[in-house]
Amino acid sequence: MAAGGDNEELKLLGFWASPFVHRAQVALQLKGLTSCEYVEEDLREKSDLLLASNPVHRKVPVLLHAGKPVFESMLIVQYLDEAFPAAGASFLPADPHARAAARFWAAYADDHFFSTWIKAFVGTTEEEKAAANEGAAVALQKMEDALEECSKGKAFFGGDNPGYVDIALGGFVAWIRGYHQVAGVNLLDDARTPLLAAWAERFAALDAAKAAVPDVDRIADFARHDLLPLLQHLHGKADK
Amino acid sequence: MAAGGDNEELKLLGFWASPFVHRAQVALQLKGLTSCEYVEEDLREKSDLLLASNPVHRKVPVLLHAGKPVFESMLIVQYLDEAFPAAGASFLPADPHARAAARFWAAYADDHFFSTWIKAFVGTTEEEKAAANEGAAVALQKMEDALEECSKGKAFFGGDNPGYVDIALGGFVAWIRGYHQVAGVNLLDDARTPLLAAWAERFAALDAAKAAVPDVDRIADFARHDLLPLLQHLHGKADK
Known part of the structure; x- marks a missing residue:
């Protein structure tokens, strides 16, 4: 096709x-x-x-x-x-072993980074929020190692082009930046995850990301005012 | 290859x-x-x-x-x-839409069936265990619908041959049967999920399942005596 x-x-x-x-x-x-x-x-x-x-x-x-x-x-x-196999480069690499690694790290972004970090938004105590931020930072340190392993020194998890893991973790970049504005916590810290901090710059600078992802200010504003009421509404309906 | x-x-x-x-x-x-x-x-x-x-x-x-x-x-x-593309039939169907559906239902078996049901083993109150069993049964009812949709009236989620979802859910069949022995709760109930109950019979009768999966009696014995101490040991080491 x-x-x-x-x-x-x-x-x-x-x-x-x-x-x-x-x-x-x-x-x-x-x-x-x-x-x-x-x-x-x-x-x-x-x-x-x-x-x-x-x-x-x-x-x-x-x-x-x-x-x-x-x-x-x-x-x-x-x-x-x-x-759409003919549309652009494949997001997954060709090698079966590298495909399994990409699927693993994309799932890790959800199961270990996001599912931990969400408690920084919905947590009810400062301790709970701090623990969520720390857990999320630890998960990102694992993904820093994965970036080194998957990218083999190239720009993206997918190599020269953004691939499956880039899209998985990249979806959170605007939120990580918005959260930095809102809560003063920078999860993409140069000191702690320098490779990932540089990767996030490259990801956000992609034409595809600029076309698809809203401004960080808008995300920060949404996180400040609208997120919790929306989650409470959806949760109240047991339908998130 | x-x-x-x-x-x-x-x-x-x-x-x-x-x-x-x-x-x-x-x-x-x-x-x-x-x-x-x-x-x-x-x-x-x-x-x-x-x-x-x-x-x-x-x-x-x-x-x-x-x-x-x-x-x-x-x-x-x-x-x-x-x-090993030349080794046996592909577990995933060829059609991209059917592949996405198979991946969805395989993940559903983990994220909705297993992650709910596990609380029937590790729960500390009878109410918690009963809620876990009921939640697991509801998840299996969704998978009953998925079986009808994916199999199109054939023997397996994968059609004539067991495929990706069959393997995902099939991994739990011996445990569901062992749990029936141990706790008297049959999650593959003819009345509630008749298609899935018949599917589980077919899955367990596969040569591949008979060669790979231990006897239900052994699983039941393990569930009765060894599971909780093992989970406590692993959990105590924060390493499950």
Whole structure:
């Protein structure tokens, strides 16, 4: 299938501040699938299309391709590789061992970095928030090692081009920067994770990231005022 | 690479009662990679090879192929598909959309079935255990729907042959049966999930499952006497 062959049949259901949606948007940009229609969801009043497309989790992002839904951000990224093999470089490397490593570290970004860090936002005590920030920083130190191992001295986890792990962790870069503004805690610290701090600069400077990810000021503003009420609303409905 | 081309270079570090190890073992059997060397780990005194191979999580299973480690059970399953494409049928379907669905449901087995059900083993109150069993049963009802959707009326999630989701959920079948013996709770209930109950019979009757998975009686005995002390030991070392 040629790049953008049936580009016009792509639709992404998203929410502008979601780091998981940013992953899908960056991946679409990197593949050159820029005519994908973007539909902003109101997470307090999810559309019938979202509820019908993702009946199990009812979460964004959802990619619709010729009407068929794909959900979960990193499954969307893999889907774009597999459904549009001619569109841009593959996000996953060719070598099976390197593919397994990329999948491992992308999952690590969710299961160890994000799932720890989220408690810095939703925690109820200062101790809990401090522990979450420290746990997140430790997870990023592991990813600093992974960057060295996967990149082999090149710019990205994926080598010369941003790949699967870059997209997975890159989705959080604007949030890490926004959180620095809001809470005064810099998780991409030159002293603690110098390689990752430089990587984040490179990631944020990508045309794909600039096109897909909102300004850090907007994220910081959202984190300050809107995140907790939204999470409480969604949690109250047992439907995040 | 022909089936078993460098079969003799495969080594699996495992623990006989682990459902995650069973997944890797079933996958090796289904691929015909039966000369893979199996090394039983003592989880209280992990081998230097395990600690060196999986320094991040220190968990089994680890597959070593020509000395290079792959860890996480479902990453091993995908690795076998990608490193031995000529060995048996592919675990993942060819269609990108069906691949995304298979990856989604395999992750669902971990994130929604297993992570809920584990509290039935480690929970401290009867209420907590009952809630865990009920949550696990609800997750299996979702997977009953997924079986109908993925199998299109055939024997397995993967169609005529067991595939990625079959291996993911199949790894738990002996434990679900052992738990039935130990706790009197049947999570593969004919009344509640008739398709999945019949699927579990078919899965357990596979030559690959019979070769890879221990007797239910042994699992039940382990669950009764050895599981909690082992988990407490591992948890006490912050190293599960």
